[in-house]
Amino acid sequence: MHKDLYPVKPEIAKNAWIDESKYKEMYEQSIKNPEEFWAKQAERLEWYSKWNKVKETQFTKPVSIKWYLGGKLNVSYNCIDRHLKERGDKVAFIWEPDNPEAAVRKITYKELHKEVCKLANILKDMGVKKGDFVTIYMPMIPEATFAMLACARIGAVHSVIFGGFAPDSIADRIADCESKFVITADAGYRGSKVIQLKENIDKAIVKSDNVKKVLVVKYANTKVEMKAGRDLWYHEEVQKVSDQCEPEKMDAEDPLFILYTSGSTGKPKGVMHTTGGYLVFVSMTHQYVFDYHDNDIYWCTADVGWVTGHSYIVYGPLANGATSLIFEGVPTYPTPSRFWEVIDKHQVSIFYSSPTALRSLMREGDQFVKNTSRKSLRVLGSVGEPINPEAWAWYHDVVGDGRCPIVDTWWQTETGGILISPLPGAIGQKPGSATKPFFGVQPKLLTLEGKEVQGAGDGVLVLADSWPGQMRTVYRNHSRFEDTYFSNYPGYYFTGDGCRRDEDGYYWITGRVDDVINVSGHRIGTAEIESALVANHKVAEAAVVGYPHDIKGQGIYAFVTLKAGELPSDEVRKELVQTVRKEIGPIATPDLIQWAPRLPKTRSGKIMRRILRKIAENQPDQLGDTTTLSEPGVVQELVDNRMNK
Numbered sequence: 001m002h003k004d005l006y007p008v009k010p011e012i013a014k015n016a017w018i019d020e021s022k023y024k025e026m027y028e029q030s031i032k033n034p035e036e037f038w039a040k041q042a043e044r045l046e047w048y049s050k051w052n053k054v055k056e057t058q059f060t061k062p063v064s065i066k067w068y069l070g071g072k073l074n075v076s077y078n079c080i081d082r083h084l085k086e087r088g089d090k091v092a093f094i095w096e097p098d099n100p101e102a103a104v105r106k107i108t109y110k111e112l113h114k115e116v117c118k119l120a121n122i123l124k125d126m127g128v129k130k131g132d133f134v135t136i137y138m139p140m141i142p143e144a145t146f147a148m149l150a151c152a153r154i155g156a157v158h159s160v161i162f163g164g165f166a167p168d169s170i171a172d173r174i175a176d177c178e179s180k181f182v183i184t185a186d187a188g189y190r191g192s193k194v195i196q197l198k199e200n201i202d203k204a205i206v207k208s209d210n211v212k213k214v215l216v217v218k219y220a221n222t223k224v225e226m227k228a229g230r231d232l233w234y235h236e237e238v239q240k241v242s243d244q245c246e247p248e249k250m251d252a253e254d255p256l257f258i259l260y261t262s263g264s265t266g267k268p269k270g271v272m273h274t275t276g277g278y279l280v281f282v283s284m285t286h287q288y289v290f291d292y293h294d295n296d297i298y299w300c301t302a303d304v305g306w307v308t309g310h311s312y313i314v315y316g317p318l319a320n321g322a323t324s325l326i327f328e329g330v331p332t333y334p335t336p337s338r339f340w341e342v343i344d345k346h347q348v349s350i351f352y353s354s355p356t357a358l359r360s361l362m363r364e365g366d367q368f369v370k371n372t373s374r375k376s377l378r379v380l381g382s383v384g385e386p387i388n389p390e391a392w393a394w395y396h397d398v399v400g401d402g403r404c405p406i407v408d409t410w411w412q413t414e415t416g417g418i419l420i421s422p423l424p425g426a427i428g429q430k431p432g433s434a435t436k437p438f439f440g441v442q443p444k445l446l447t448l449e450g451k452e453v454q455g456a457g458d459g460v461l462v463l464a465d466s467w468p469g470q471m472r473t474v475y476r477n478h479s480r481f482e483d484t485y486f487s488n489y490p491g492y493y494f495t496g497d498g499c500r501r502d503e504d505g506y507y508w509i510t511g512r513v514d515d516v517i518n519v520s521g522h523r524i525g526t527a528e529i530e531s532a533l534v535a536n537h538k539v540a541e542a543a544v545v546g547y548p549h550d551i552k553g554q555g556i557y558a559f560v561t562l563k564a565g566e567l568p569s570d571e572v573r574k575e576l577v578q579t580v581r582k583e584i585g586p587i588a589t590p591d592l593i594q595w596a597p598r599l600p601k602t603r604s605g606k607i608m609r610r611i612l613r614k615i616a617e618n619q620p621d622q623l624g625d626t627t628t629l630s631e632p633g634v635v636q637e638l639v640d641n642r643m644n645k
């Protein structure tokens with residue numbers, strides 16, 4: 001049995017920014033007097049001119065979220081220039097390449113300043129102006145972060161696309177924000193595999209003709225086609241520009257970036273984050289949640305293509321003048337000791353990773369951990385999905401040798417930063433619980449009918465008031481923003497997650513309550529996978545649900561009806577897998593495909609996913625009410641042939 005509660009370790013509390021009584025005091029202030037609380041927190045940044053109002057937010061239609069109104073600042077200035085006087089020679093980024101034999105790169109704040117200024121000047125020469133959108137599709141190399149910061153420096157809005165997305169997904173994301181500029185590399189590596197990034201961009205651009213310029217970093221030395229007049233080599237352009245570039249004075253509410261994320265319906269939404277509130281929030285959460293101190297070496301294993309990479313590899317750590325490690329590789333290459341070897345090699349003290357990575361390593365056996373020292377570690381973090389108590393205990397006992405608190409951080413692309421998490425010196429941990437709300441965060445549990453659950457109980461998780469890092473809108477679709485997050489439970493932000501609160505007021509996230517599945521910590525809308533499947537001419541209809549998966553958390557289970565005349569076979573199954581990989585990317589690869597001559601539908605023709613979910617979860621005795629089905633026999637057929645027995 002696992003211990004219930006892992007109390008705060010006194011040796012951690014002693015040196016922590018926040019201890020138990022400080023947490024209580026600050027939390028209370030943050031709720032009672034948010035304006036004063038957040039005004040004080042904003043002073044962690046340097047502003048060209050102060051805001052004239054801290055907060056103007058409304059969760060009922062018309063929904064409007066604004067923080068630090070009228071304030072002026074620049075994110076790149078705050079992440080770089082501000083540190084030059086005292087920390088110019090401090091390392092901002094350590095880059096650990098995929099191949100452990102290849103050379104490490106260390107980039108000081110002074111060097112980062114030059115690199116970002118040069119890239120900002122290249123962007124200007126390419127014609128990028130304040131407010132323009134720039135698509136970034138890069139391997140995990142330092143240039144990816146230079147690109148983000150260079151955009152921020154000149155007031156361009158970046159849209160980073162994860163390297164695992166296929167040309168069609170890239171094309172959709174380029175078209176949605178009509179981005180005219182792309183920054184990419186010839187290719188990248190992941191666990192010795194080569195990913196042809198430039199080739200994917202070329203294919204994507206054919207489908208969306210708005211792209212005018214593509215800047216290409218020569219990295220893997222693969223052969224790529226360069227289109228004259230459109231494509232530019234970074235190493236050539238960088239020779240032509242100055243290493244000084246004045247940062248643009250941005251309004252607190254000017255957009256900083258958009259990031260596409262899957263929803264339960266339709267195409268991915270462009271989640272928009274702005275400048276002032278976002279930076280205050282990621283800087284503050286990075287400091288307090290990880291109990292970050294000046295001499296820490298901090299490593300977040302996420303990819304910059306996801307929000308975790310944005311907030312906790314780049315913006316939060318740099319705003320705090322930290323040394324942030326960028327890792328190009330994968331946890332198991334060349335061996336399952338890689339993470340722990342990198343920790344020893346660079347003396348990492350704060351390590352932030354995901355349950356799926358931990359589970360895949362746990363399975364390999366403790367010897368791969370125990371043959372490393374890990375003495376430098378002080379705080380461990382987890383994000384992306386609920387962490388099962390077994391993986392938690394392994395992380396704590398084996399990886400952390402029982403010394404390090406674990407911060408299980410719950411948040412979302414939409415929230416910009418961490419909202420529910422232990423603070424190492426203040427909140428005791430329970431394995432599997434994200435524990436307590438961060439400052440200013442007011443979680444509530446509601447019944448499906450919208451009634452508030454008091455005390456211990458289960459419900460959907462909503463938030464009662466805004467925090468500075470909250471998304472501001474779905475780009476170009478404010479009504480989708482309002483409908484998705486503010487219409488089911490008026491007056492609240494709806495998270496899409498289910499949650500339990502225990503007797504101690506601890507929060508336990510139970511998973512999505514919408515048609516979004518969380519595969520290895522990546523959110524994928526079932527609707528997207530379904531439309532990828534029906535893009536294959538052999539498919540008449542498809543329904544996709546999640547099912548429990550040992551390593552990935554959730555796996556993708558597809559029920560597929562073929563068109564009349566098409567015969568099911570393993571070949572067709574393989575072909576459908578390829579279709580999905582081509583339409584969306586490898587992250588959406590179905591794990592199981594079951595042939596479904598017919599799908600269970602209501603009399604009005606709606607697919608009954610609730611029933612399919614139970615079949616996929618191998619709980620055929622819990623199908624619930626099937627009386628509204630138009631053809632009740634369909635279900636037994638599917639149960640008998642399920643793939644997951």
Ligand code: 6R9
Binds near residue numbers: 306307308382387509
């Ligand atoms: C940061 C990030 C958000 C969804 C979220 C929830 C799940 C994330 C979690 C967690 C339980 C945690 N999630 N962290 N569930 N415990 N510590 O992952 O953003 O990709 O937008 O996913 O991930 O379901 O709603 P994003």
